[in-house]
Amino acid sequence: MLNIVIFGAPGSGKGTQSERMAERFGLNHISTGDVLRGEIRNDTQLGRTAKGFIDQGQLIPDKLMIDILANVLDGFKDNKGVIFDGFPRTVIQAEELKKMLAARGQEVSVMLDLNVREEELMKRLIKRGRDSGRADDNEETIKKRLLVYHTQTSPLIEWYKNEGKYVHIKGHGNPEEITEQIVHAVGAALTVNY
Numbered sequence: 001m002l003n004i005v006i007f008g009a010p011g012s013g014k015g016t017q018s019e020r021m022a023e024r025f026g027l028n029h030i031s032t033g034d035v036l037r038g039e040i041r042n043d044t045q046l047g048r049t050a051k052g053f054i055d056q057g058q059l060i061p062d063k064l065m066i067d068i069l070a071n072v073l074d075g076f077k078d079n080k081g082v083i084f085d086g087f088p089r090t091v092i093q094a095e096e097l098k099k100m101l102a103a104r105g106q107e108v109s110v111m112l113d114l115n116v117r118e119e120e121l122m123k124r125l126i127k128r129g130r131d132s133g134r135a136d137d138n139e140e141t142i143k144k145r146l147l148v149y150h151t152q153t154s155p156l157i158e159w160y161k162n163e164g165k166y167v168h169i170k171g172h173g174n175p176e177e178i179t180e181q182i183v184h185a186v187g188a189a190l191t192v193n194y
């Protein structure tokens with residue numbers, strides 16, 4: 001079972017790379033951001049709650065996010081493994097993910113940290129906001145999201161280093177080359193860990 005956490009700041013390319021990896025390895029892909037945006041589109045109770053946080057560039061509370069993730073995970077049939085894209089985003093979420101997978105006899109195989117410079121993140125997100133109209137891709141909210149990333153999410157780098165799962169990926173350059181770097185890193189991590 002190949003469970004991959006794709007990690008990185010907003011705009012680091014997690015979504016693009018997750019889709020490619022899911023296809024390449026036949027894995028399920030959970031993007032917690034996409035799950036929440038789906039709920040907002042369908043105007044569910046959960047969607048309305050989530051929208052308040054997302055529009056402010058804040059994280060959805062851990063308990064709620066963990067319940068959502070457990071639900072999606074339980075919905076997978078014939079699971080060969082999962083790409084976790086945008087989850088975990090706090091140490092509490094990482095601890096819960098570890099427990100959730102352990103309860104299913106599994107673990108995170110590798111955590112890939114897509115590293116991109118701050119100016120480049122800003123540029124990419126502003127462009128994405130213009131192209132896709134994503135409501136939280138405006139300059140003010142982007143700044144808040146980057147701050148949230150630095151304060152609440154980046155401690156996961158140390159956390160996964162301690163778990164022996166951390167792999168640094170250079171997130172600059174063309175997407176195909178980044179995918180190749182990732183494929184290589186996953187192969188190497190699996191050889192070391194198993």
Ligand code: AMP
Nearest residue numbers: 032033053054058059060065086087089
């Ligand atoms: P993303 O599409 O991954 O950039 O997520 C968009 C927004 O959804 C984030 O800015 C958060 O408000 C919310 N979100 C997504 N994943 C999580 C998570 N694991 N924990 C808390 N909030 C999340």
